[in-house]
Amino acid sequence: MRNFSDAAAVQHIIEVSPSLKDIFYACRWRGKDVSCQDLFQPVLTSEGLCFTTNTMAASEIIRQENVQQDYFYLNSSIPSKNWSLKGGYNSNEEDVYPKRGRGNGADTDLRVILKEHTIDRDGLCYGVNKGYKVYLQHPADMPQSSLYYYAALPEQTSSFAVKFSVTNTSDTLENYPPKIRQCYFPKERQLKYFRTYTPNNCRLECMSEYTFDSCGCVWFHMPHKDSSSICRELKRGCVIKALERYAAEESQPDSKVDKCQCLPLCIGIQYDAEVLKTKFDIHSLLNAMKVVYPEWYQNETDGEQGMSYTMIELYYKEPRYMSMRRSELFGLTDFLANCGGLLGLFLGFSFLSLVEIFYYCTLRLGCTLRKDTRT
Incomplete structure (x- = not known):
């Protein structure tokens, strides 16, 4: 039996995964109804097909010429506008990308209603892990799943009050080597598979190379130049052991992993969020709306049977943020x-x-x- 697979296996994963229309019921940005397809794009992660928003275009994150072309890793095509990794937003205009949130707290920036057919729930996994996993990452990061996530439970409203901290670095430190200042300035470090350097992109690339050297193949979401070197389920044990060794060697000096030197960015942003959960009963709302506006909701009864809904709200908790500055102690x-x-x-x-x-x-x-x- 073959230990390796090719792009056909990844295409099967994409085909059997729920589509955006299967999951998203309605989306709202800054008080205006928008198409969810305009906000969210599919991305491959270690847990399968996920959906991301406000992410840079794939051509700005991935070096397309160095990775296989038989399937996509990230299907985002909106280029950045009036924004840069080093300087941030260079204008106060609304026409920017990645989209900028408001700090006034008057209304949520993003509101998403997710849906699922209760008949599709699998009792083997739904009893333990219910609902949806939500991840926060930098727009320049390749979206990936991790152990740290936020849970959006069925029939609940999960309100995310996003916080972030900014780390800046004095320009005088550019004369010091990165190993001494322990960070990279933008454009100072080049990656093989990624056009934009971030610590998370660097680790993903390093894990991909480490896994290929250990198992002769890579997991389907890892960037690689050869689409015929995808690990099958028989190689899952080897991949897990390789990732465990990677984590163990990451903190050891002079190891193979340590040579990756995935130092943080000298100008970096860290995101965090506080979550407030309340009950979300959309069925009661729709029933009340049908009584008040029967001509608008006369055909909605059949479509709501056997459905479960979840709402996600996202906004900035505070209009200001804490900024830290890295500089030389003695010049x-x-x-x-x-x-x-x-x-x-x-x-x-x-x-x-x-x-x-x-x-x-x-x-x-x-x-x-x-x-x-x-x-």
Whole structure:
């Protein structure tokens, strides 16, 4: 039996996965109804096909010329506009991408209603992991699943109050090597499979190379140049062990993983969120709307039977954020100033004293020796 598969296996995963129309019921951005297909794009992760929003175009994240072309990793095509990884938004206009949230708290920025047929629930997994997993990541990151996620449970409203912290770095640190300052400036580090460097993109690339060296194949969501080197289920154990070894070696100096040097960005953003959950009973709302507006909702009864709905709201918790700045503790000027201050404090040293020392050690000594030799 073959241990490797090709793009056909990934196409089967995509075909049997729920489509965007199967999951999304309605979307709203800044108080206006919008098409969910315009907001969300499919992406391959370790858990299968997921959907992402506000992500940079795949051509801006992935080096398409270095990866296989038989199936997509990220199906996002909206290019960034009036925004850069280093400088952020360069204008106050609304016509920007990635989309910018508001900080006034007047209304949610994004509201999404998800749906599912209750008959499609699998009792083997639904009893433990219910609902949807929500991940927050930087727009330049290749969207991926991780152990840290937020749960949006069925028939509940999950309101995400997003917080973020910004880390800046002084331009004077560009003269230091990255290993000393422990970060990379944009465009300073180049990756093989990714056009945009972020620590998460670097780790994904390193895991892909490490898995291929260990198992001779990669998991279907990992970027690679050969689509015929996809690990099948028989290789799952090898992939899991390879990822465990990767995690163990990541903190060991001078290891193969440590050579990846996936340092953070010198100008980075970290996202976090607080979640408030309340009951979401859309059936009661629709029944009330049918009574008030029967001509609008006369054909909606049959379509709502056997459906479960979940609402997700997202907004910024505070209009301001905490910014940290990385800079050198002592520069050359600071070092000389401190040396001069210490010498002046403990030795009574001055530049006039330096001239006197030079005089007594050279001219005065020479004159004395010359006078002694004549006598």
